[in-house]
Amino acid sequence: MKRLLPLLTGLVLLLSACGREDLSTLNPQGPVAEKQLDLMKLSIGIMALVVVVVFIICIYVLIRFRRRQGDKTIPKQVEGNHTLEIIWTVIPLVLLLILGFPTIRDVFGLAKDYSKDKNAVQVKVTAHQYWWEFEYTDYGITTAQELIVPTDKKISFELVAADVKHSFWIPAIGGKMDTNPGVTNRMYLEFPKEGVFRGKCAELCGPAHALMDFKAKAVSPSSFDRWVAAMKAPAVMPADAEIAEKFTSQCLSCHAVGENGGNSAPNLTGVGSRQTVGGILYNDEAGVEQNLHDWITEPQKYKIGAMMPSAEDNSLTAEEVSSIAKYLAEYKLDY
Amino acid sequence: MSAHAHGHTVKRYRGLMDWLTTVDHKKIGILYMIAGLFFFLIGGLEAIIIRVQLMKPMNDVVAGDTFNELITMHGTTMIFLAAMPLLFALMNAVIPLQIGARDVAFPFLNSLGFWTFFFGGLLLNLSWFAGTVPDAGWTSYVPLAGPTFNSGHGVDYYVIGLQIAGIGTLLGGINFMATIINMRAPGLTFMRLPMFTWTIFITSALIVFAFPALTVGLVAIMFDRLFHANFFEVANGGSGVLWEHIFWVFGHPEVYILILPAFGIISEVVSTFSRKRLFGYSSMVFATVLIAFLGFMVWAHHMFTTGLGPVANGLFSIATMLIAVPTGVKIFNWLFTLWGGSIRFTTANLFGIGFIPTFVMGGVTGVMLASAPADYQYHDTYFVVAHFHYVIVGGLIFGIFAGLHYWWPKMFGRMLNETIGKITFWTFFIGFHMTFFVQHFLGLLGMPRRVYTYLEGQGFDNMNFISTIGAFLMGVGTIAFLLNIFITWAKPRNAAADAWEDGRSLEWTIPSPPPEYNFQQVPLVRGYDAWWKEKMEGNTAMTPAEPIGSIHMPSPSILPLIMSLGLFIAGFGFMYDRLIVAGAGLVITLGCMVIRSLVDDHGYHIEPEDQEKGVKA
Numbered sequence: 001m002k003r004l005l006p007l008l009t010g011l012v013l014l015l016s017a018c019g020r021e022d023l024s025t026l027n028p029q030g031p032v033a034e035k036q037l038d039l040m041k042l043s044i045g046i047m048a049l050v051v052v053v054v055f056i057i058c059i060y061v062l063i064r065f066r067r068r069q070g071d072k073t074i075p076k077q078v079e080g081n082h083t084l085e086i087i088w089t090v091i092p093l094v095l096l097l098i099l100g101f102p103t104i105r106d107v108f109g110l111a112k113d114y115s116k117d118k119n120a121v122q123v124k125v126t127a128h129q130y131w132w133e134f135e136y137t138d139y140g141i142t143t144a145q146e147l148i149v150p151t152d153k154k155i156s157f158e159l160v161a162a163d164v165k166h167s168f169w170i171p172a173i174g175g176k177m178d179t180n181p182g183v184t185n186r187m188y189l190e191f192p193k194e195g196v197f198r199g200k201c202a203e204l205c206g207p208a209h210a211l212m213d214f215k216a217k218a219v220s221p222s223s224f225d226r227w228v229a230a231m232k233a234p235a236v237m238p239a240d241a242e243i244a245e246k247f248t249s250q251c252l253s254c255h256a257v258g259e260n261g262g263n264s265a266p267n268l269t270g271v272g273s274r275q276t277v278g279g280i281l282y283n284d285e286a287g288v289e290q291n292l293h294d295w296i297t298e299p300q301k302y303k304i305g306a307m308m309p310s311a312e313d314n315s316l317t318a319e320e321v322s323s324i325a326k327y328l329a330e331y332k333l334d335y
Numbered sequence: 336m337s338a339h340a341h342g343h344t345v346k347r348y349r350g351l352m353d354w355l356t357t358v359d360h361k362k363i364g365i366l367y368m369i370a371g372l373f374f375f376l377i378g379g380l381e382a383i384i385i386r387v388q389l390m391k392p393m394n395d396v397v398a399g400d401t402f403n404e405l406i407t408m409h410g411t412t413m414i415f416l417a418a419m420p421l422l423f424a425l426m427n428a429v430i431p432l433q434i435g436a437r438d439v440a441f442p443f444l445n446s447l448g449f450w451t452f453f454f455g456g457l458l459l460n461l462s463w464f465a466g467t468v469p470d471a472g473w474t475s476y477v478p479l480a481g482p483t484f485n486s487g488h489g490v491d492y493y494v495i496g497l498q499i500a501g502i503g504t505l506l507g508g509i510n511f512m513a514t515i516i517n518m519r520a521p522g523l524t525f526m527r528l529p530m531f532t533w534t535i536f537i538t539s540a541l542i543v544f545a546f547p548a549l550t551v552g553l554v555a556i557m558f559d560r561l562f563h564a565n566f567f568e569v570a571n572g573g574s575g576v577l578w579e580h581i582f583w584v585f586g587h588p589e590v591y592i593l594i595l596p597a598f599g600i601i602s603e604v605v606s607t608f609s610r611k612r613l614f615g616y617s618s619m620v621f622a623t624v625l626i627a628f629l630g631f632m633v634w635a636h637h638m639f640t641t642g643l644g645p646v647a648n649g650l651f652s653i654a655t656m657l658i659a660v661p662t663g664v665k666i667f668n669w670l671f672t673l674w675g676g677s678i679r680f681t682t683a684n685l686f687g688i689g690f691i692p693t694f695v696m697g698g699v700t701g702v703m704l705a706s707a708p709a710d711y712q713y714h715d716t717y718f719v720v721a722h723f724h725y726v727i728v729g730g731l732i733f734g735i736f737a738g739l740h741y742w743w744p745k746m747f748g749r750m751l752n753e754t755i756g757k758i759t760f761w762t763f764f765i766g767f768h769m770t771f772f773v774q775h776f777l778g779l780l781g782m783p784r785r786v787y788t789y790l791e792g793q794g795f796d797n798m799n800f801i802s803t804i805g806a807f808l809m810g811v812g813t814i815a816f817l818l819n820i821f822i823t824w825a826k827p828r829n830a831a832a833d834a835w836e837d838g839r840s841l842e843w844t845i846p847s848p849p850p851e852y853n854f855q856q857v858p859l860v861r862g863y864d865a866w867w868k869e870k871m872e873g874n875t876a877m878t879p880a881e882p883i884g885s886i887h888m889p890s891p892s893i894l895p896l897i898m899s900l901g902l903f904i905a906g907f908g909f910m911y912d913r914l915i916v917a918g919a920g921l922v923i924t925l926g927c928m929v930i931r932s933l934v935d936d937h938g939y940h941i942e943p944e945d946q947e948k949g950v951k952a
Contacts, residue, residue: 047699080615106708111645171781175711182569185642202715207399210786
């Protein structure tokens with residue numbers, strides 16, 4: 001009973017589909033994760049049956065056949081029993097068949113390739129230490145850390161890595177796929193419900209692996225179109241010419257806004273309207289400007305091993321940091 | 336038996352030198368045990384620091400880089416330097432006794448195996464003092480472990496330490512295969528072998544086939560890191576996925592290398608303490624062979640999310656599920672061994688019985704993981720962490736604890752204290768389930784593995800706290816076991832030959848601890864459970880298969896230690912680009928090999944009159 005109890009609590013926990021709606025695999029928010037949860041439930045059901053049978057026999061045997069004080073009798077020495085042995089060979093085989101068929105069906109079902117599908121949105125995901133780049137190949141736009149997707153279309157992902165191996169995972173929407181350096185992987189996901197979902201890197205990729213989070217935001221089709229248009233609009237630069245110059249020389253050598261800048265660091269177009277800074281500093285808590293200010297001042301404090309230099313190393317004064325943070329916080333996209 | 340070896344004086348050592356030069360399998364077993372427990376404590380300490388760091392969200396006991404070093408060293412140490420040596424300890428202590436042999440087939444190699452393992456493990460752990468520790472995970476995936484993204488010496492310690500330690504493992508595998516094939520007592524046919532001997536035989540075969548794959552991979556990574564080769568350097572045409580294949584072609588059989596001996600131990604313990612013959616012996620043997628065979632065909636289930644495509648994922652899913660069938664056979668055979676028996680709850684048997692439901696829980700999550708589409712969700716999450724700790728700790732470590740408590744009187748002549756033993760079991764057992772049961776749910780709720788911290792409010796906080804408390808409880812259990820060892824040490828050596836009174840196999844027919852030649856006369860085996868059979872027929876001893884005579888023994892040698900030391904020095908030389916040091920190390924090793932090849936060593940004999948004096952091991 002002692003061992004059975006946690007199992008039962010576990011099952012109850014599981015059946016109540018707990019966990020955060022934007023994170024838990026047990027609370028799926030899209031058809032891919034739903035299919036996977038169905039398979040998980042089936043396998044948990046079969047396996048719970050096996051566990052319960054073993055536990056019952058085990059507990060019964062331990063109580064019934066425990067040695068009494070001073071018992072010197074020699075039990076009957078049994079060599080085996082063919083009937084029993086056939087039973088516990090055949091029943092597991094049958095159980096595995098029940099699990100095997102849907103497994104094969106979903107292995108092929110989930111491997112469908114939508115990369116040539118005109119109705120699907122094509123997104124090229126590039127994983128970097130420790131941030132995510134999302135390039136919308138059909139629209140010619142690139143964003144980072146926050147994946148924006150429409151609710152009405154399948155999203156076909158092309159997954160690559162820029163440095164080491166990472167793994168792309170949005171638990172509430174669907175299972176993960178690795179990004180291998182030098183190899184292109186493909187997978188598809190669907191986001192039928194509007195909302196923001198938490199994405200994570202699932203493969204050890206260095207000291208800040210734990211902090212390599214991203215967000216996936218599903219929006220209505222019209223909102224998505226407005227977002228694409230806003231992303232394509234000419235970049236907004238800081239109003240103050242001096243700050244604009246500093247921003248261009250110190251930030252845009254790696255980052256980009258709109259058509260300006262480099263691509264070795266996250267694209268900052270419309271960064272003010274994102275949920276987080278760096279994937280982990282939530283803007284609804286401290287405010288986007290404060291987060292940006294903290295981040296620019298000392299990125300390593302929040303993400304160990306981040307490539308971005310601190311404000312001091314980047315020769316930015318405190319005032320310049322504040323102005324740049326203010327400009328970026330106000331750089332919002334209307335969609 | 337060469338006549339001129341008679342009267343040949345062989346230098347016999349005492350004290351420390353005796354332990355450094357011994358080729359006696361029983362002493363080598365004890366050396367493996369001490370070294371294995373030492374590394375088990377180091378790995379355990381690393382685990383405790385990991386759990387303390389994860390006790391609450393955004394904790395800062397250690398930073399991300401140190402945390403990665405801790406998880407890498409915890410995994411590597413526990414698998415290669417704690418679990419494997421503790422198994423080798425039991426193999427060495429028990430196998431020759433179970434088959435009625437006076438030693439292993441190659442005593443010198445046995446010693447060499449121990450010392451290469453020891454120096455390899457030492458080299459790996461010295462990385463903590465060098466300040467550059469391996470940090471790419473125990474799987475050491477490239478490019479994270481490659482020279483481009485890991486430029487320090489950390490991974491070099493992993494690569495070179497494991498190569499040196501791996502020599503020891505491979506030698507052990509070859510040695511025990513040869514021993515079990517060639518050195519069985521008269522009448523001890525294969526289908527009369529005790530189950531533990533069977534599982535060690537199969538495990539040895541797995542070692543012989545699987546470890547070379549690891550060695551090849553490690554050599555390739557070493558070439559990449561030290562000599563700028565491009566096996567895994569993607570920019571120059573190498574492939575990271577190749578390493579994953581090589582690693583898991585070794586890594587999955589490794590899982591069975593670890594667990595099969597535990598199956599063997601449980602079979603012995605459960606059978607002895609229920610006073611019953613092992614139920615379905617022949618199906619147990621075939622299940623073991625089948626598990627080993629299938630174990631080589633499922634490696635890619637560690638790579639379902641790598642992107643191998645639906646055909647590979649489907650095939651490996653089904654192949655993996657199939658392993659559940661022979662494993663299930665074993666579980667039910669154990670249950671039906673207990674059924675109708677007279678079950679005695681010694682500490683050894685508590686671990687044996689605790690193993691069964693615990694391992695079943697680890698096994699069923701294994702089948703769940705085998706279903707590839709569901710694995711896309713489980714992979715690289717705490718669900719996997721929970722699963723493999725259920726099979727490795729709940730399976731293998733429970734098995735090792737059972738085996739150590741069970742064979743302790745045979746190894747040392749003293750019974751471990753049962754009260755402390757029971758404290759060990761209950762704290763370790765409850766602590767174990769507390770630590771790892773909740774981790775299944777952490778994974779399902781979206782917590783990836785190998786994360787050094789997690790943000791607040793994701794639903795991970797309480798379960799991580801429970802998990803950490805459980806880890807401390809396991810620590811208490813381990814400390815209780817160590818206390819038990821020290822307390823027992825002070826007690827007189829008074830264990831009987833058949834220490835548990837219900838012994839069934841040959842090791843219980845000779846004194847505890849056995850004399851250095853084990854069997855004064857090699858016994859004649861008349862059936863399965865040879866000693867039980869004699870007892871049931873009213874005999875008080877085995878029928879000897881030979882007259883009393885002079886016994887040939889191998890001589891002790893310091894060469895294995897020096898050879899291993901040479902490799903250890905060479906390893907440092909290569910790592911730090913000091914080729915003179917590397918060359919000197921290799922010269923030491925090769926020089927010892929030359930000496931060993933050219934100097935005749937015929938061993939020595941123990942004459943019957945000396946045997947009566949009772950030469951103790």
